[in-house]
Amino acid sequence: MTSQPFFRQQSELLPERAPPAATTGVIGWMRANLFSGWLSTILTLAGLYILWLIIPGLLDWAFFDADFQGDDRFACTSSGACWAWFDQRIDQFLYGFYPSEQTWRVDIALLLLVPALAPVLFDKMPGAKRLRWFSLAYPVVATFLLIGGFGLEEVPTNKFGGFMLNVTVGLAGIVLSLPVGIVLALGRRSRMPIVRALSVAFIEVFRGVPLITLLFVAAILLPIFLPPSFSLDLVIRVIVVVTAFASAYMAEVIRGGLQAVPRGQYEAAAALGLGYWKMMGLIVLPQALKISIPGIVNTFIGLFKDTTLVIVIGLFDVLNIGRTMVSNPDWLGLAVETQVFISLFFFIVCFSMSRYSVHLERRLDTTKR
Amino acid sequence: MAVTGAPAGFELRRIWSDERARSALFQILVVLGLALLVAFFVANTIANLQARGLEPGFGFFGDQAFFDINQKLIDYSSQSTFGRALVVGLLNTLLVSALGIIAATVIGFLAGILRLSNNWLVGRLIGVYVEFTRNVPVLLQIIFWWSILTGLPKVADSVSLGGALFLNNRGVRMPAPILENGFGWVAIFFVLGIVAALIVGRWAHRRHMATGQPFPMLWVGLGLVIVPTLIVYFALGQPLDWDVPERTRFNFRGGFNVTPELVALWWALSTYTGAFISEIVRAGILSVSKGQSEAAHALGLRPGLTMRKIIIPQALRVIIPPLTSQYLNLTKNSSLAIAIGYQDFVSIGNTVLNQSGQAIEVVAIWMVVYLSLSLGTSAFMNWYNSHIALVER
């Protein structure tokens, strides 16, 4: 009986059985995840309807009915998208007005980015330590490659354009904003009131205003603040302003990292007799930066998307190239095609970076436990 | 221990190793350096401005603007002043930001909650929406929607929705409400209905606490607001008419037009910010541990009540701070209006700047306005966080 003393020997234990058919397999999964109630069923049907409305039309427009060849828009006679401009104009989208014989320099600079970034992002890889010296040297190498001098033909920055401009401004902004951000984050935690006040003021001001107003500062105000003999390139001025903007956000990310380093680390370093800078440089910052990498990657994604704003002050980033192309009578009316192309590019780059950041956050989480 | 013959009093070395003295010295140096830098900039500025024949100061706000603004919430003409132009711009910024915040909140909460349902298809579809909108620059999205709206057929071939709404490349033409005699009463009864609902709500809650009897407040409240309003509305002969746009040969007569710039900017900002909000809402609700709803169910609380009393109060604590950040981001992103010609604060400021040459003042005004919004929002968030924090040891 079910309340009487009872026992089973090891050998009499019941074996496992398979679950009832209606709850497993494809049917079971669909019942649980697609049709688990009347509301869920309605949602599933609505979702399927939306897909049916959009997907075939989209595929037709983008591929099946589209034209891929031609010299101008009149060659695109079908009802689908017109990709004929791609062949002719792809270089302009990628390099802007960079002289076409010199674009190999941009390619090399981009290629070298991989060994420069890899040891920073994947710190367990073999040879990471040595490669990190290259990472430090990379900004100089890249600048030399892009701008020229010392044997390479000089290319003025007003010829920079297209994706190359977005990547250059974005990368320069992030790389330069890292040290400035560290200084600001440390300054914000400082016990010296003036230093703390200045750091807080800087961070709040640059986080509180839209990037567009700062770009106007770069384009219009900086020349007023500087003596007329000292004229800086517009791209350089933009990088300065973008760096200041990014450092404010970076400072907040690093502040989070500094707070996440256990108090015991600070105390152990102090107990060992390390001064402030040695403690920060040897013990705290390496840990804080490692913890902050997801936040830093997210800041970069945001900054990279924001580089499109330079269109407002007349720089020819990829968005502006697209816009000028469609005001050309040869390619009038193809705004949507160019926008789809540019969106895809940004989506692929930013989405990969955000996937990496999620992966990294998960990895750091488990090692902390 | 040998006694060193160290002279009493001042030793230069001591300053260097005394922490307080060193930090004071350092700060003095910082302030001096900053002052020198500022002096350098100011000197250059004065020289440059003189060379251009410009006088610093905000007096030019009283000068005539000589340019027109096509969307304005207050009176303005090309004879109005620069100052007034900037105010019009600021109102336009606030308008699109307010409309955007409302739409983004609705979209974000809906998407976030739907994504939490156990419907796999809906979860995936919303995931695609979120990932796509978050990873494409917002400027690109604004221009995209604007291209679509300006690519609509011209006025003569407008797309009509139900014969009352017309979409064309000049915008969206909607019926305008005409308030006739008696509408004031309808409005009064509507407001009275709300007041009555609030009063009945208070009474019902007190009664519930006193006797334990629940009260169907939702239905009663809705009824109190809607029923008397409808009765008065019909009794007074339906004093609300619609000025439905009618086609004339080249245009429409009647109704009012919402420009494609406003619609595109509003829609792009709403869908972009909505994606971020949906992730915040989702994270907030997930942050409430499963044990909370289990304990509530074990006590016999139904899912609706569990949501209201247990999950949502705790989730809101986590949701509201990043939510206000997103509202601020939306407001700052509205400055991208300049790219499609919507005359917001930055766009009009740019025109004023070009016409008057007083760049420093205009940029300063921009910064002051946006900074006030930012700092105001931060202050609110700090107050909210301290006010609502869970009490712990």
Add this chain to the structure above:
Amino acid sequence: MSTDQNQAAADARPIIDIVGLNKWFGPFHVLRDINLSVAPQERIVICGPSGSGKSTLIRCINRLEEHQEGKIVVDGTELTHDLKNIDAIRREVGMVFQQFNLFPHLTVLENCTLGPIWVRKTPKDEAEKIAMELLERVKIPEQADKYPGQLSGGQQQRVAIARSLCMKPNIMLFDEPTSALDPEMIKEVLDVMVDLAQTGMTMLVVTHEMGFASQVADRVIFMDAGQIVEQNTPDEFFNNPQSDRTKLFLSQILSH
């Protein structure tokens, strides 16, 4: 039948009757053919290695977990997909969790009055009176206006017990109530549970505290691999285990 015989029949009817219960988590067969009947006012301790399904079993009783095969009848009501049945059962069954699960944004008093006010439709004054009585019984009436975050683990668990008791349940389920507590706080919670047992409450307790089992239980059930391997009175169970599985388990946990 005469009323005496009716009475006897009613007394003999189990307050919980589980027949042929089988449950799967996906492909994993976590409860295998459980047959269990609990008499009113019976105190049962369920023990076993982790992963044996003991928590899952009691969570099926108040529908925190759904079962795929078998029948569960609680106080005459069968546990099915019918929401009315589930609500009725949850009103009569109280549960105490390993992680306490107090509502952090409500005071201790509000935690206790929430259920009675919103589920049993008790007026607020009466609910507060009942809550204060129960808080006295668990010996922390002075904490009524504090928030859970301000209490120690032992205090929180006692509040959790009081909270469940405010609903005046007929059955109390305990899911490893002391496993998350620091050792010095285990006794205060066990004392409350012993006190509760002496008032005649039907209790099903999943725990590793064998001292509690010997002191208070009417029956000890040992589960392993999703099934009931042995059940007996505490005396017989600890001194005269029959199954080799039980002997192995007891040797492992009683060795220190």
